[in-house]
Amino acid sequence: MAKIFCVANQKGGVGKTTTTVNLAAGLAKIGQRVLMVDLDPQGNATMGSGVDKRKLELTIYDVLLESATVAEARIRSEKCGYDVLGANRELAGAEVELVDLAHRDQRLKQALGAVTPDYDFILIDCPPSLSMLTLNGLCAAHGVIVPMQCEYFALEGLTDLVNTIKQVHANMNKDLQIIGLLRVMFDPRITLQQQVSDQLKAHFGDKVFNTVIPRNVRLAEAPSYGLPGVIFDPAARGSQAFVEFAAEMVARIQMM
Ligand code: ATP
Ligand code: MG
Numbered sequence: 001m002a003k004i005f006c007v008a009n010q011k012g013g014v015g016k017t018t019t020t021v022n023l024a025a026g027l028a029k030i031g032q033r034v035l036m037v038d039l040d041p042q043g044n045a046t047m048g049s050g051v052d053k054r055k056l057e058l059t060i061y062d063v064l065l066e067s068a069t070v071a072e073a074r075i076r077s078e079k080c081g082y083d084v085l086g087a088n089r090e091l092a093g094a095e096v097e098l099v100d101l102a103h104r105d106q107r108l109k110q111a112l113g114a115v116t117p118d119y120d121f122i123l124i125d126c127p128p129s130l131s132m133l134t135l136n137g138l139c140a141a142h143g144v145i146v147p148m149q150c151e152y153f154a155l156e157g158l159t160d161l162v163n164t165i166k167q168v169h170a171n172m173n174k175d176l177q178i179i180g181l182l183r184v185m186f187d188p189r190i191t192l193q194q195q196v197s198d199q200l201k202a203h204f205g206d207k208v209f210n211t212v213i214p215r216n217v218r219l220a221e222a223p224s225y226g227l228p229g230v231i232f233d234p235a236a237r238g239s240q241a242f243v244e245f246a247a248e249m250v251a252r253i254q255m256m
Contacts, residue, residue: 026246028081
C-alpha cells in the first residue's frame with residue numbers, strides 16, 4: 001500500500017516542484033513504484049516529468065470532478081520511471097467548481113484509494129497557496145514534506161503552514177503529520193543560511209531531514225529538457241542529493 005506525501009509550502013518558488021519530480025525519480029531509481037500527482041494548475045511537475053500538459057486528454061481536474069478515475073488519467077513517463085497524474089490550466093477552474101460539491105476536500109483522497117495497491121509512494125506537488133486544491137492534497141496524505149530555503153522570512157511563513165497542518169490533522173485527517181523539513185537551494189558559504197539551518201534544527205529537531213539539497217544549476221536546467229535533474233544529469237551534486245533523500249524517505253516510512 002502506497003504512502004502518500006504532499007510536497008507543500010504556500011510560499012512560491014521555494015523548490016516544491018523540483019523536490020517532487022526529483023524525489024519521484026530518485027525513488028524510482030532505487031526500485032520504488034511511484035505515482036507523481038500534479039496538483040498545481042501551472043503544470044510544472046507535469047512538464048518537468050516529460051509529459052506535455054497541453055496534449056493531455058485527462059488530468060487531475062477530471063479526477064477531482066469525478067469524470068475520470070486515476071487509472072484512466074495517469075500516464076507512464078518512461079524516461080522518468082514513474083507514473084504521472086498531470087495538470088494544466090484547466091485545474092484553476094476546479095477551485096470554483098468544487099465549492100458546491102459534497103466532500104469537496106476529500107475528492108483526491110477518494111480517488112487515490114483505488115490505486116494505492118499499485119504504488120509504494122504517491123507524491124503530490126501542491127500549488128503555492130493554502131487553497132482548496134492544497135486542502136485536497138493534505139486530506140489525502142499521510143504526511144507533508146516541506147521544502148524550504150534557509151532565509152530569514154522562511155521561518156515566518158512556516159508558522160502559517162504548521163497551523164494549517166494542525167487544523168487539518170485535528171478536523172479532517174488524523175493521519176496527517178509533518179514528515180520533515182527539507183533544506184533546499186542550500187549554500188553553506190552564506191552565513192545566514194547556516195544560521196537559519198541551525199535555528200531550524202534547534203526548533204524542529206529530527207523533523208529536519210538529514211539530507212540537504214545544494215543550490216545546483218543542473219537542477220534548474222533540467223526542466224527545460226522535460227526531465228528531473230536526477231535523470232538529466234545523475235552525476236550532478238544536486239541529483240545525488242535527491243537520490244540520497246529518496247533513501248532517507250524509504251528509511252522514514254519503515255518507521256511510520
Ligand atoms: P511554485 O511555488 O511556483 O510552484 P516551486 O516551489 O515549485 O514554485 P520550483 O519551481 O521547484 O519551486 O523552483 C523554483 C526555481 O528554483 C526554479 O527555477 C528551479 O529550477 C529553481 N531551483 C529549485 N531547486 C533548485 C536547486 N537546488 N538549485 C538551483 N535551482 C533550483
Ligand atoms: Mg511548483
